[in-house]
Amino acid sequence: MSFAFSGAVSLRGPAMKAVIASSGEQAWQLQDVPVPEPAENQVLIRVHASGVCYNDLHQSRGTPGHEPAGEIVAVGPGVRSRCVGDRVGVLLWQSACGRCEWCQRDKPLFCSHIVGTSMHLPGSHAEYMLAYADATVLLPEGLTYEQAAPLFCAGYTAYAGLRAADPRPGETVAVVGIGGLGHLAVQYAKASGFRTIAVTQSTDKETPISDLGADEIVRDGRALAAVGGADVVLGTSRSMSAQSDAMQGLRPEGRMVIMGLGSAPLEVSAGQLIMKRARIVGSQHNGREYLYQVLDFAARGKVTAVTESYDLAEAAAVRERLLEGAVRFRAVLVM
Incomplete structure (x- = not known):
């Protein structure tokens, strides 16, 4: 290079x-x-x-x-x-x-x-x-x-991941890892009309992420399942164990979108994938049309x-x- x-x-x-x-x-x-x-x-x-x-x-x-x-x-x-x-x-x-x-x-x-x-x-x-x-x-x-x-990386990545999951009306979106990517992913999911759940163990982020639109905040995958689970889980954390754990909260035919990149391997239960007919999707900046929408949401004050x-x-x-x-x-x- x-x-x-x-x-x-x-x-x-x-x-x-x-x-x-x-x-x-x-x-x-x-x-x-x-x-x-x-x-x-x-x-x-x-x-x-x-x-x-x-x-x-x-x-x-x-x-x-x-x-x-x-x-x-x-x-x-x-x-x-x-x-x-x-x-x-x-x-x-x-x-x-x-x-x-x-x-x-x-x-x-x-x-x-x-x-x-x-x-x-x-x-x-x-x-x-x-x-x-x-x-x-x-x-x-x-x-x-x-x-x-x-928005030219973090916002673009978050929204492109949401679109890659092809969420449908009435579905629930969960976001794992409320950081640079995650706080934007929560907002894009909410602005797109989905019930949005934040998955984080950082108690100091509860108030700001609620203010940004999260409908609920849970600690882990088991707690996510307890509130009904999510059809789409956006993995924005660099912790691969946190992303693996969140799969416990995937609903049948749910989609796990991996965007956060960590050094550890992603552990997956084959049985869970098979029985739930779940999917794992990798995502980055998937299409230029998504960036247009990312900027438009922000310009209209829907995302900050x-x-x-x-x-x-x-x-x-x-x-x-x-x-x-x-x-x-x-x-x-x-x-």
């Missing part, structure tokens, strides 16, 4: 501040780097807000950050759909080969040559970033940069990302707070 800035960069030109990760274990450093220039089909974005995702902690090289929201300040050759002044966010997966089986089937997520923000291109924890114009999404009027940024805002210069301290589990729901770097 290459983490060099894409496009022509003048080493004598203007500089910008950017967070640089030298390894997965080392603290982030704020450095001066050249402001990049957009190449063909690219735009240069002045980043106004950049959400901090737990996956940023795995960044071992280059500029982390894949939840950007900002303003286009320059466009490269060939760009027709975007212009200077547009308020945009950027997709995690920016481009694919366009030639393989999966691209031809309009499923570029599975392309082996897919290009990702902060993985193959520099990320958004910086004053400016490059993006392919086709990977930018216009922000709805009234949606602030700070609110929009976390609960955030802690920090200056870009505080990025290293935010990383430590994230490692310690001290961030309440979502952190955002503002420029």
Whole structure:
């Protein structure tokens, strides 16, 4: 993978501040780097807000950050759909080969040559970033940069998981793990019209998650079953044991959607799956149409990302707070 800035960069030109990760274990450093220039089909974005995702902690090289929201300040050759002044966010997966089986089937997520923000291109924890114009999404009027940024990964992931479960009218949705993903998943389930149950052992989260729309709060899978169970369980926790435990509360023909990624294996009872005819579904950013709906819910005030805002210069301290589990729901770097 290459983490060099894409496009022509003048080493004598203007500089910008950017967070640089030298390894997965080392603290982030704020450095001066050249402001990049957009190449063909690219735009240069002045980043106004950049959400901090737990996956940023795995960044071992280059500029982390894949939840950007900002303003286009320059466009490269060939760009027709975007212009200077547009308020945009950027997709995690920016481009694919366009030639393989999966691209031809309009499923570029599975392309082996897919290009990702902060993985193959520099990320958004910086004053400016490059993006392919086709990977930018216009922000709805009234949606602030700070609110929009976390939706480009956390909100997108949560809502795409809900849609992947194909919930039907009258069904119940449970959310396991009320953190950066989970607090948004609760809101999207409720805003979509479903009875929504939060599954958490954190008693200090009961009041805020009730305020965000949870109809009930239970401690574990057994308690979930005791209140009638759920047709859809959204697993947003990094604890795979918590996600496994929640399956006790799946109703017959229920769907367990795995979105939270942990290092431990997911333990599954084959008998439980067979007898209940239950399904386990893996999910990520499943379709661009879902991101449109994610942003629309937020713009209409149906969903609110609960955030802690920090200056870009505080990025290293935010990383430590994230490692310690001290961030309440979502952190955002503002420029």
